[in-house]
Amino acid sequence: MKVIIRENASEGSLWAAHHIADRINAKKAVSDKPFVLGLCTGSTPIETYAELIRMVKAGEVSFKNVITFNMDEYVGLPEEHPESYHSFMHKYLFDHIDIPAGNIHILNGNAADPAAECEAYEKAIEAAGGFDLFLGGVGEDGHIAFNEPFSSLSSRTRVVTLTYDTRVVNARFFDGDWKKVPAQAMTVGVATVLGAREVVILAFGHKKARAIKDAVEGPMSHYCTLSGMQNHPNGTIVCDELSVGELKVNSYRYFKAVEAAENL
Numbered sequence: 424m425k426v427i428i429r430e431n432a433s434e435g436s437l438w439a440a441h442h443i444a445d446r447i448n449a450k451k452a453v454s455d456k457p458f459v460l461g462l463c464t465g466s467t468p469i470e471t472y473a474e475l476i477r478m479v480k481a482g483e484v485s486f487k488n489v490i491t492f493n494m495d496e497y498v499g500l501p502e503e504h505p506e507s508y509h510s511f512m513h514k515y516l517f518d519h520i521d522i523p524a525g526n527i528h529i530l531n532g533n534a535a536d537p538a539a540e541c542e543a544y545e546k547a548i549e550a551a552g553g554f555d556l557f558l559g560g561v562g563e564d565g566h567i568a569f570n571e572p573f574s575s576l577s578s579r580t581r582v583v584t585l586t587y588d589t590r591v592v593n594a595r596f597f598d599g600d601w602k603k604v605p606a607q608a609m610t611v612g613v614a615t616v617l618g619a620r621e622v623v624i625l626a627f628g629h630k631k632a633r634a635i636k637d638a639v640e641g642p643m644s645h646y647c648t649l650s651g652m653q654n655h656p657n658g659t660i661v662c663d664e665l666s667v668g669e670l671k672v673n674s675y676r677y678f679k680a681v682e683a684a685e686n687l
């Protein structure tokens with residue numbers, strides 16, 4: 424696993440956006456097959472999406488041959504609700520880029536048969552050829568997508584119950600009232616994310632410092648589902664100085680040295 428450490432969230436976001444665009448352009452240069460991209464929500468990726476929008480408008484990258492699958496969605500929240508992940512993705516990315524509507528996939532949190540919806544999602548990912556790159560964030564408790572602590576590292580797309588902690592953290596989007604945050608979500612599993620050929624995780628701010636310490640230095644454990652990244656052959660966590668605040672000095676120096684040597 425690589426850990427890229429940038430001075431602040433803006434610089435980390437720029438790194439991530441340019442990295443994603445480079446990967447899309449690199450595949451386009453050698454193949455007609457679509458680039459399959461996993462995407463996340465949350466406040467963390469907003470600047471990355473803003474830079475990708477700028478790059479599309481500047482003609483530096485195109486999403487015409489990109490297929491996306493989002494990682495999660497609340498259960499029971501209407502799609503048009505301003506805090507649904509459908510609304511979020513259109514507001515912060517899809518409405519501003521050249522992606523064909525048919526290439527966008529987001530779990531339907533209102534499906535009549537949730538289990539069938541989750542199974543069909545896994546099949547659609549497989550039919551698209553699997554993920555070229557999965558972009559994710561991390562929760563304060565180390566969750567990846569909505570795979571809360573003690574989710575199996577072998578988990579696949581399914582309905583999950585959100586922890587009290589996550590509902591409290593997300594209450595800021597629901598009038599500060601944790602009870603208004605849906606109690607359940609649909610999420611890709613840890614194994615779904617880790618099945619991607621490349622995984623890039625964004626973690627900015629001091630509130631993510633414990634999750635980063637557990638994921639990077641702790642044992643690989645269902646306690647911190649992001650730690651599953653330790654077993655991925657091509658995983659990168661993009662941090663700022665604040666989110667690496669709990670790492671050992673020697674770990675910090677190691678990642679900085681790799682960055683410098685590889686010119687990342």
Ligand code: GLP
Pocket residue numbers: 463464465466467468494495559560561562563567568569589
């Ligand atoms: C939610 C999402 C995660 C996201 C996390 C962090 O729990 N399901 O995918 O990584 O929030 O959000 P933020 O970026 O706002 O800190």
